[in-house]
Amino acid sequence: MTTLPRPASHGTAAPDVRPVRVTGPRVARLLEETEGADAALRAALTDSFWSEAEHLGSPLVEEIDGEPHHRAVTFLWRGHRATRRVLLCGNRITDRDRLAGSLLERVPGTDVWHLGLRLRSDHRGSYRLAADLALGDAPADPAALQQRLRSLSAHAAADPLGRRTVATRWQSADSSVFALPDAPAEPWAGRRGTVPAGRVERHRVPGAAPVGDRDVWVYLPPGRDRVPAAPLPVVVLCDGDMWL
Incomplete structure (x- = not known):
């Protein structure tokens, strides 16, 4: 297994926290089944794979033998003939200074693009995907490739197979959100009809x-409008556009 380039902002991350590139069991099976298959069989296997992915949602989350506290997490993209590259823009996963480390790989002869990562089973995070349809090969020079991918990342969008999204700052497109089985519960995150709602005001x-x-x-x-004006406790949060 190859360790992904570590984001500089992470500092020195513990080995069990650092994302590691892996091939998940389901993609490994597809690679094995399609190797040497004729076009008709390969197409049937690919269609079956996508049907399964649409049913389960993306990313695929699979157990790793002997590692109960980690999961193989596979991000997917369904490409077409014009797809040249696909980039994962994962919060706290993708190294913005080494974007090539977060490029998806293609299953040969199919429209399946994939990137598998070994992540801790309590991971929760957001991500977007960007497909490069430009003609020509990727630049051989690392600096030129980095610039190309940086431009591509500006067009990233939510995962079409993702189940949840969250608003994204500075971009019009939402991000997808995924949570692994042991991620901390968020009982306060959803709306509950039994809980009175306040209101949000925006000021310039x-x-x-x-x-x-x-x-x-x-x-x-x-109930603020129904009680006499009185000082209220104040909590100041930066990034109000994301919180509220």
Whole structure:
């Protein structure tokens, strides 16, 4: 197994936290089945694979023999004849300084693109995918390839086979979200009809150059309009556009 380039912002990560590139069992089986198969059989095997992936959702999450605290997580993309490269943009997974380490591989003779990672079983994260349809081979020079992939990453979008999405800052496209079996529970994340809802107000706060005006979001608890005005506890969070 080959360790993926580690994001510089991570510092020195423990070996069990660091993502490691692997081939998951399901893709390994597809590789074995399609090797040497004729076109008709290969197409049938590929269609069966995609039917299974659509049923299960992406990424595929599979157990690893002898490693109960890790999973093989396989990100997928269904390409076509014009697909040249597919890039995974994974939060805290992809190294933005070495994007080539997060390129998916193609199962030869099929439209299946895949990237498998060994991740801790309590991992939860967001990601997007970007397909490069440009003609020509990838630049041989690492710096030129990095620049090409950086441009490609700006067009990344949510996984078509993903089950959950979350808003993404600075891009119009959402990100996909995945959680492995031992990820901490989020009982507070979903809406519950029995819990009164507050409201969110958005305000524009004037600011001097070079920063300029800023948006501020204020959450008011339920019932605030029905009680006399009184000071409320204040919690200040940066990144209000993501929280609220």
